[in-house]
Amino acid sequence: MIIKVFAACVVLVSGLLGVTCLKCTTHWFDRDDPSGKGDYENLSDLLKEYPGLICPNPTGIEVQTVSGQPASQTGDIFQVNDATGGFACVNADQNGKQCADYRVRFTCPEMFCSVCRTSWLDRDDPSGRGDDETLSDIHVTYPGKVCSQPIAIEVTTISGTPALQTGNIFHVYDPLQGFACVNEQQTGSSCQDYMVRFTCPQIFCK
Incomplete structure (x- = not known):
């Protein structure tokens, strides 16, 4: 949900x-699938793809798989995982396996809401x-x-x-x-x- x-x-x-x-938290966003180089949920791309739905200066980020498993429990290695950059999981970093399919949501300043x-x-x-x-x-x-x-x-x-x-x-x-x-x-x-x-x-x- x-x-x-x-x-x-x-x-x-x-x-x-x-x-x-x-608090002031966005929807979950899933703009990419890991079937290519990996799963890229970069903030810059999300701001372009979903204009007005994410604040430009988030204060926090949450990441989980599309099935709801917290990213910290998947065992994947992340290239980016922070509020300013967003999230990126690169298949080449995963020791022979593919990144899971992730979604992200951001915490924004209260004024945004x-x-x-x-x-x-x-x-x-x-x-x-x-x-x-x-x-x-x-x-x-x-x-x-x-x-x-x-x-x-x-x-x-x-x-x-x-x-x-x-x-x-x-x-x-x-x-x-x-x-x-x-x-x-x-x-x-x-x-x-x-x-x-x-x-x-x-x-x-x-």
Whole structure:
């Protein structure tokens, strides 16, 4: 699951319940495969290929295989693995084997996640299946109000309580998918009524 949140913790449901705490973190990016000289996820190339989705001055980098294994556990030797350069694994350095297929995400300064925000949006009520504030539905209900590829999402109840303080379990909490709370997944209660807002690349606000 691709995750990015604005300076908060999110509760994710994907088979098992987990809690992930992130600051201003980008999506996962996988622009190259190791079938050639190796796997190159260089920051300069990623900035060109995904304009506006990565800050030009990241403060941190995370690397894992596309299946989710941390890079440090693969046994591969890395040519580059830092926030300023990105990541590179060269097949010729691997003692006869090929690099794994990697993906990267970056931690950015907090300002990157707060410059271009949408208004708060509330398209659904929890009286039926639950509260669905999915990005696809929001695009239909509020055309032109949200960018096609948000870089962050914030969720509160309509009274302003942060979603993470409600005790609800969330089915979806993802800037590229939006938000969803399903009533039948709650223990002894139902979903509250939520609203969402997204952070978009700065070009969207211009």
